[in-house]
Amino acid sequence: MTMQQKKHVLIAGGGIGGLTAALALLRRGFDVSVFEQAQELKEIGAGVQLGPNGVRVLYELGLEEPAKRLGVDAQAKEVRVWNTGKTWPLFNLGKESMDRYGVPYLMMHRADLHSMLLEAVREIKPDACMVNSRVAGFEQDADGVTLILQDGRRIRGDVLVGADGLHSATRKAMFGPDQPKFTGGCCWRGIIDIERLPEHLRRPVGVNWIGPNGHVILYPLRSGRLLNFVGHVERDDWAGESWTEEGSVDELRADYAGWHNDIQTIVGQIETPYKWALFLREPLPQWTKGRVTLMGDACHATLPYLAQGANMAIEDGMVLARALSQFDDVPEALQRYEKARKERTTQIVRKSSENLGRFHNHALLNPDTADDYVNTEWASEKIRDRYEWILSYDAVNVPLD
Secondary structure: HHHHOOOOEEEEEEOHHHHHHHHHHHHHOOOEEEEEOOOOOOOOOEEEEEEEHHHHHHHOOOOHHHHHOOOOOOOOEEEOOOOOOEEEEEEEEEHHHHHHOOOOOEEEEHHHHHHHHHHHHHHHHOOOOOOOOEEEEEEEOOOEEEEEEEOOOOEOOOOOEEOOOOHHHHHHHHHHHOEEEEEEEHHHHHHHEHOOOOOOOOEEEEEEEEEEEEEEEEEEEEHHEEEEEEEEEEOOOOOOOOOEEEHHHHHHHHHHHOOOOOHHHHHHHOOOOOEEEEOOOOOOOOOEEEEEEEEEEEHHHHOOOOOOHHHHHHHHHHHHHHHHOOOOOOHHHHHHHHHHHHHHHHHHHHHHHHHHHHHHHHHHHHHHHHHHHHHHHOOOOHHHHHHHHOOOOOOOOOOOO
């Protein structure tokens, strides 16, 4: 692509997906401007699981060294029963991930992932990202698109990408307001200094605790110095969708009354738990209008039961950059991107919703039925069927025709 042909891509949203797209585009010679509504570019204090499908993209973008340094290459994942603590292997990671996929399965602090992407973007274009830039709408014509910000600024570009998350203003401008449905579930999150936990809880593994009306996901962060806690419970007295709403340890304890002592120990070491309600959004049947498209949570927000939200946004960013690089006509490129991504992301949203019934199941109330349930529903061949198509996906090479 010559300098005369260099297109200017406007990205609404400076989160993980928006920055992945920005970096992939900058590395392909595009000019990119990222507009973030917040006052500073940062991520919340929580963990994220990066499957080989996401890590493969980060490596392609030249981030192998910082990803390895900042992430934890966990050795395995396990399933444990909520009250007895009985343990089953879920699948091996570590060497098996390298042998099978060529890249590791990493567990990382969201802030570290975000900072890594932001630093790489700024190395190429120091002024690429602008804060205090809230989207009000856009206008487009045959020659370009104009992003309109709430403070009155109007920025002209060739492409507009809505990477502005669950409450996407870009999506609203394109298709009107969405209609999320409350699932009756609430999430808790917290991070614990690993030194505050007993030795047997300091292992480099991810653990899925499953129960009749809730579950807990645990995995290490920052070279194993931190433990990430995500708890999911069924309750209908909380419907706030913010990720930054503080709860109390007493309230969190009450939600996990009767659970195994290991869970009680971990919960007791969370200084400030945060909670948010889970809403289900139908994947959009259309992401693109002319020179404007969507990515990530803006068009396929998912429940967190496959650990694929961040991975999907990372995949989107790579495929979008490839499409815009491969097809000179912007509307065609965006349609190619949407076509390449829509079936996969819709399937992940659907399968993630299905997984709720596996994480929460009344067969787990009784130890005898719990054993039968886990041996059947979490058998190794079923795990492969559920995850292999997700983890083996290659956004760097997926066809765009």
